Amino acid sequence: GAGVSQSPRYKVAKRGQDVALRCDPISGHVSLFWYQQALGQGPEFLTYFQNEAQLDKSGLPSDRFFAERPEGSVSTLKIQRTQQEDSAVYLCASSLSGGSTDTQYFGPGTRLTVL
Amino acid sequence: GDSVTQMEGPVTLSEEAFLTINCTYTATGYPSLFWYVQYPGEGLQLLLKATKADDKGSNKGFEATYRKETTSFHLEKGSVQVSDSAVYFCALEAGNTPLVFGKGTRLSVIA
Numbered sequence: 001g002a003g004v005s006q007s008p009r010y011k012v013a014k015r016g017q018d019v020a021l022r023c024d025p026i027s028g029h030v031s032l033f034w035y036q037q038a039l040g041q042g043p044e045f046l047t048y049f050q051n052e053a054q055l056d057k058s059g060l061p062s063d064r065f066f067a068e069r070p071e072g073s074v075s076t077l078k079i080q081r082t083q084q085e086d087s088a089v090y091l092c093a094s095s096l097s098g099g100s101t102d103t104q105y106f107g108p109g110t111r112l113t114v115l
Numbered sequence: 116g117d118s119v120t121q122m123e124g125p126v127t128l129s130e131e132a133f134l135t136i137n138c139t140y141t142a143t144g145y146p147s148l149f150w151y152v153q154y155p156g157e158g159l160q161l162l163l164k165a166t167k168a169d170d171k172g173s174n175k176g177f178e179a180t181y182r183k184e185t186t187s188f189h190l191e192k193g194s195v196q197v198s199d200s201a202v203y204f205c206a207l208e209a210g211n212t213p214l215v216f217g218k219g220t221r222l223s224v225i226a
């Protein structure tokens with residue numbers, strides 16, 4: 001079966017541009033997570049959806065970051081007016097229900113480079 | 116807040132050597148503990164997990180035991196292979212909270 005997919009895999013943006021990163025979770029998975037992984041670091045939580053509801057966005061670093069999951073399936077992470085410090089790999093993960101014993105399945109990530 | 120500390124890499128071992136990657140955690144309550152692996156060019160994959168004290172997670176020859184008394188979840192493998200070369204992340208999840216990851220440990224196994 002298909003895993004979590006993300007697109008694009010690589011994105012280069014000029015400083016100040018807006019970008020949109022897409023995540024297709026595993027079919028039927030209720031919970032969806034976004035993480036940011038800076039070079040040489042572990043992933044850090046950005047935001048979490050249960051179906052279409054965004055239950056936690058405490059990790060979003062600024063109001064330039066916005067995420068949505070309007071139909072409870074595909075999610076988009078949007079970054080407005082990109083800055084160099086936004087350069088990172090953005091990881092999406094999904095889980096069946098989101099409980100603490102549920103396994104999160106990760107996509108391959110989108111590597112964003114802001115010039 | 117919750118945090119995970121794991122040994123810094125890189126770790127370089129010869130094939131068939133014994134591997135230990137240390138991981139300790141700080142958390143309120145009783146977290147679930149995980150080891151994720153990231154092979155070159157691939158996404159994060161769950162390697163093993165343990166959800167309560169004294170549980171042992173195991174997979175592909177790797178093992179880790181949830182030690183509440185020492186707040187540790189060290190990863191071990193008795194005989195590493197070149198194909199084990201990857202970055203290993205220790206992580207915890209406490210209640211309905213997102214995963215908290217360590218910084219990762221890069222392992223290189225040479226033939």
